[in-house]
Amino acid sequence: MASTCSLQQHGRVPASINLHHKQQxxxxxxxxxxxxxxxxxxxxxxxxxxxxxxxxxxxxxxxxxxxIGLGDFIGGDLVKFDIGQWLSDVEEHKALAIYPPHEGGYEGRYLNRLIRQGYYFLDLSARGLGDPETTLTKVHPVCPAHLGKQPIARWYFPPEVDFRLEHLPPDAKGLVVWIIEAKVLSKAELQFLALLPTLRPNVRVVAECGNWRKFVWKPLKEIAGLTAEGA
Structure with a gap:
């Protein structure tokens, strides 16, 4: 330190010492x-x-x-602390709009719990579903793909929901219509899905209407714009 002061007095301070003090x-x-x-x-x-x-x-x-809560530290993908609320909301609202994470896989935990409760599932994709009312509750035509000069055929299929309700086991609790990619459906189509449990009491509807950071759900009537009085 003394040598540094003496160098400063004589005006001969090395550049490295000035750089060191400037950095500090x-x-x-x-x-x-x-x-x-x-x-x-x-x-x-x-x-x-x-x-x-x-x-x-x-x-x-x-x-x-x-x-943050306890669920953020313990079993983030295995232990679901909201399973009880999930089961009660399915029984209360009967039609739910779910928002699973983008990476997928989380909705399987909630699906398996419904299977343990005695529900059977009908998995459908909203893309190519057509008119939900006609496909699920009425005899509907299906045109298979034709190749080249083959004639365009039209086949008729029974109602998807009614056909499976008739073949449910006696001990089954009900039928869950699980629709993926429901975000492409129109508001009128979502309204019919929200009212389907009213037309078929043994049917529950779960529609994947989007994605979120964690698995969340809302009553489908709220998403479709239906009030409790209007339903």
């Missing part, structure tokens, strides 16, 4: 970053750089979390 003054000891509900405090150490060596001390990290 420019280093910020603490940086605060906001990430959602988490405050991440990064404690940044001093960095010493020159042409010969490079030293980077380990930074301390303190994470503060808020707005």
């Amino acid at each position: 003054r420019s280093c910020s000891p603490r940086i605060s970053v906001m990430v959602g509900n988490r405050n991440v405090m990064l404690l940044q150490g001093f960095i010493y750089n020159n042409n010969v060596s490079k030293r980077r001390p380990t930074a301390g990290l303190v994470v503060r979390c808020s707005g």
Whole structure:
């Protein structure tokens, strides 16, 4: 230190010493970053750089979390704490709009629980379904793909829902119509699906109307714009 002061008095301070002091003054000891509900405090150490060596001390990290529950730490994909609410909402509303995560797989936990309750399933895709009322509750025509100069044929199939209701086992609790890609359906088609349990009391409807960060659901009547009085 004494040698440095003497060099400064005589005006002969090396460039490396000035650079070292400038880096120490420019280093910020603490940086605060906001990430959602988490405050991440990064404690940044001093960095010493020159042409010969490079030293980077380990930074301390303190994470503060808020707005999370026990389910975020224990069994995120296995233990579902809302299974009881799921079963009660299926029985109460009878038609639900679900929003599973994009990666998929989570809805299978809730589907398996309905199977354990005694429900049987009819899996359909909204793409190519046609008119839901005609396909599910009426005798409907189906035109198979024709090749080349073959004549265009038309086959008639029984109602998808009524046909399966007639062949349910005696101990079955009911039939769940699980429709994937229901986000392509119109509002009128969603309204019919919301009213289908009223027309067929042993039928429950689950429609995948979109995606969300976690598995959530709402009554299908709310999504379709139907009120309790209008239903």
